[in-house]
Amino acid sequence: MTVDELRRTIEEFLAAHDPATTERLEFLRARYDAGLAWVYFPPGHGGLGLSPARQLEVDRAFAAAGAPDNNPEGNGIGLGMAAPTILAYGTDEQKRRFLRPLWTGEEIWCQLFSEPGAGSDLANVSTRAVRDGEDWIVDGQKVWTSGAHLAQFAILLARTDTGVPKHRGMTYFLCDMTDAGVEVRPLRQITGEAEFNEVFLTGVRIPDAQRLGGEGEGWRVANTTLNTERVAIGGRASDRESGIVGVVTETWRAHPDRRTAELHDRLLRLWVDAEVGRITGMRLRQKLAQGRPGPEGAAMKLTFARVAQQLSGLELEILGEEGLRYSDWTMVRPDRVDFNARDAGYRYLRAKGNSIEGGTSEILRNIVAERILGLPPESRADKDRPWNEVAR
């Protein structure tokens, strides 16, 4: 589809659904049905089968027309991780059931991966799923679950076979968070808020129709999620100076009195790093248009985390006296993570999570070194031993 054809498709859609008068949800559903949600998804599932590189054009055109968005900050895990995984591994039935309400934001998603004993070593999950007729019964505890208090559904990694080495005994499920066996408890974090949670799963019943991928295939499916997660975090399509770099640069422009040569130099260096990161993301998306995400996203996320942390730290220094203050330490349970809409102190503290969530920077360096550069793997004592025979 050429640039002009795509533009015409969008114009026709907007003519038929005036953003000013169409009800929000109706508008979003219609946009999905027209294939203008994820244009790189297949027709029938919110897309037009175009390359991911085209998405930015579409988003820009809709934003320019004043169209309502689907609250991307409020459903990051759904949009960034659940959707691509469902697309890759879901049955037709699963895609039809889940993708549309996910995209419109009618159903918010969270990710039930990490556990107290399985963080970086994610393949060590001990939450059990046991087959019971057409259902699975799930018991265990998850932790650091962002947005679990808002979510209707979760992607869930659970152990279905304890007698094989850890990577082979896991299965991936789509879990209904409204099930009576799901208990969500807030977990307060460094910013003062409770953005993430502990989740206790007790006798949660998941129909086998909500298994994503084969039994014992959970690790492979989870890797698709993790790879797309890194691209989603690090390689987002964006305009120059969007994100934290834009906020900090605006702060700089607004405070001529705070300018020193040293801060100027640091800002310019980070501005260049952010811009190069943006271009690298653009290039990565063009590469991905030709195949599934591989380990390259790990490199993107490393850069993103470093630059976001350094910029948000610099911002406090630019602000000086004002940087000593904080907006609010009250424990709230936020419904979105939107760095740009918050104050500088929050940005600084929240950005610390960028090198932990979605795989720590240390783990990502291991991935780059081993899977891209082919360097020897870390020694793994539990590699070929059945999960139930490994001391933990």
Add this chain to the structure above:
Amino acid sequence: MTELDLLYTDIEDDLRNVVRAVLAAHCDPGAVTALYDGDRSLVASLWKSVAVDLGLAGLLIPEDRGGAGASAREAAVVLEELGRFVAPVPFLTSAVVATTLLLGTDGPLLGQLAAGERTAALVTPFSTCAHGTFPTVSLGPDGLTGSITSVAGALEADVLMVPAEGPDGVAVYAVPADRAEITPVISLDMTRQLADITFDAVAGEQVVLHGESAVRRALEAGTALLASEQYGVARWCLDETVGYLKERRQFGRVVGGFQAIKHRLADLYTAVESANAAARYAAATLAADDADATVAAAVAQAFCGDLAVLAGEEAVQLHGGMGMTWEHPAHLYLKRAKADQIAFGTGGAHRSRLAELVDIPGPR
């Protein structure tokens, strides 16, 4: 607006393969090292292979003027390979900078450059920034007089493009190299040896009347495309170091398996990939005559120059004692990288330029 394509086309991949094959056959690291001991015999034969046999001298010259009619994207691919081999050929100085300067001119010179019959060099210090001041010679009644130091590509050139200050501002004159006094300089990077040049009332032919903007445009093309050479240098350093550390054993195991080393290489890989994207973007905007080309060139130079130096330094460090030897080629790359970092302006100069271009004003 669609995004500029930052990947390589099939044609670009083919071009790369051809250039790489020729360099692999004719650009031996031993012969490159010999440049430091005064043996420049490699230069002329290698340039003939690249310029004439492969026809790359005319890459940026339109077909109706005898060239290949290609764009900055293809030139960037060539430069990546030249960087990967630290090849001592004047492609950047003649086929990019001098050629860009001459693109708008009539006369036979462009066709001669396209055919590889002649080789040209712009007479400005190699460290000149496209947006800074540059020295000129003076134009008197009996010709051009003055000295310019640290010029790249002059030793390989038979015609010099000389910016001269006359009554109507700066114009550029073409001067046969044998009319100038060209003194080779012992250079940090002998794979691109510099020269000091003196003109003593020599005659030249005026080729560009409004010289200042033409010189800046030529230098800006050099700035944008140097990033691809820097990427090529960095890529070699990364690949070579990873390869070495997969073999080298200490403490009874492969050194590349130590996490401290793996993490450094992962960081280097990340930066090298970023440099690749930044350099591709600079080349793509230049090729498309995109409004963002100036910012893209400054961003690419601010990033890729420092990155190539880092890659050269890591290569030396992670090769251990081997990396400090004259026999191992790592030093050739470090020297090229460090000289390239200063060429066409340092990272700091490009960041200052960006401060103006994207409105990040400094303290008053």
